[in-house]
Amino acid sequence: MTKKIFLAVSLIAVVVLLTVGVCFAQDGGVAPSAAHAYITLAILFVAAILFFTEVIPLPITAMLVPVSLSIFHIIPSKAAFANFGNKWVIIFMAMFIVGEATFVTGFADKVGKMTVKLSKGSEAKLLILSMTSVGILSAFLSNTGTTVVAIPMIMGMCASANIRPGKILMPVAFGASLGGTMTLVGTPPNGLVNSVLEKMGPAGVNPFGFFEFAKIGIVLFVVGILYYALIGKKFLPDSAVECSEEELAQKPKRPEKMIWALLIFAFVVAAMATKFLALEVAAMLGACLVVITGCMTMKEAFKSVDWTTIFLFAGMLSMSTAMQKSGAASMIAEEVVTLVHNPYLILAVCCAITALVTNFMSNTATAALMAPLAIPIAVQGGISPLPIVMGIAMSASACFLTPVATPPNTIVLGPGNYKFMDYFKAGWPLQIISFFICVLVIPMIWPF
Secondary structure (H helix, E strand, O other): OHHHHHHHHHHHHHHHHHHHHHHHHOOOOOOHHHHHHHHHHHHHHHHHHHHHHOOOOHHHHHHHHHHHHHHOOOOOHHHHOHHHHOHHHHHHHHHHHHHHHHHHOOHHHHHHHHHHHHHOOOHHHHHHHHHHHHHHHHOOOOHHHHHHHHHHHHHHHHHHHOOOHHHOHHHHHHHHHHHHHHOOOOOHHHHHHHHHHHHHOOOOOOOOOOOOOHHHHHHHHHHHHHHHHHOHHHHOOOOOOOOOOOOOOOOOOOHHHHHHHHHHHHHHHHHHHHOOOOHHHHHHHHHHHHHHOOOOOHHHHHHHOOHHHHHHHHHHHHHHHHHHHHOHHHHHHHHHHHHOOOHHHHHHHHHHHHHHHHOOOOHHHHHHHHHHHHHHHHHHOOOOHHHHHHHHHHHHHOOOOOOOOOHHHHHOOOOOOOOHHHHHHHHHHHHHHHHHHHHHHHHHHOOO
């Protein structure tokens, strides 16, 4: 019933949007540029409602954005859909495939078993080693896939050592999200804000490098591990659950191809980090090689791509173009700058809004909504957009209050037998700590 109400409200909003668009299209005394700006903001508002309520699938909402922008002639249809060829879309599509090859051939499974062996039945050691290994893998592979692979091994270890899984699985999920913040390909929001920065950033401002995210990401990651190892473990739920090594187990399909998968993966990362090849060229070459060498089949390659992320990414990038072309971004920037002058306050507001919203909707969608708004505000205020954009990227992944904040949070909900409030109780201190780290440390690395 609730979803139906939300759907009705959303449909009414769409109808209002259409009516307003028609009125603006006619000579109604409003300048065309201003009309386009208001229509763009209306589309953004409706998209935010649909993202938040998920009354229709997220990819469909994302696709309706370029459709609406084309219908109202905010940007040409060619420009609205051009982002499916955007290099970041290609990079993430290819890296999903390259990363999956390490799962199919058993490398991730091997790392997990080694972690369990090193812990020797100690809850503290298992917590630290699990968060560390999963986080490091998540910096280069899908944090979703890494978490899925880690769960059965952690569950098995908990069963043999008589440790409650609830004490381990939630920190592991948080570690996966924080680990993803350390590289360009670790989590979609990082690539997305880089793409928006390329499209909307002022002249002379270059996007972040492959490992540049690690300057702040590694701080968040290490602090997260230390927090749960020393203090946070007291806030973790002591949930009882049936433990089994076979639960969610995934057998490697082609262990004999592991060396090929690792060599290809290492080559892709090295090529990206050194810029020996263009990022999209390196990623797509790696995706082709894992199929050519037999690490995975074409069917597995297609299946490994998270199409929700791809459609969200490509669809919402059109909003960045529209915000700039229509003048909506400048209009908002001027209003905000007249109210807020302190750059630290601007960063704090952007981080707080991003973190709050991400706890209830897709972090990729949140980054896609926030980045196009934040860059013009920074430029209009005479400060560098780099710290603001980095704050949004980090805040979109450092979310610990709900099971829907990130995919890893959702994945451990069932196996850990957690309740919704368990996340809030265990995650709110780290949420606050992460916020202050972002606001205080990011400007030290990327000055205003």
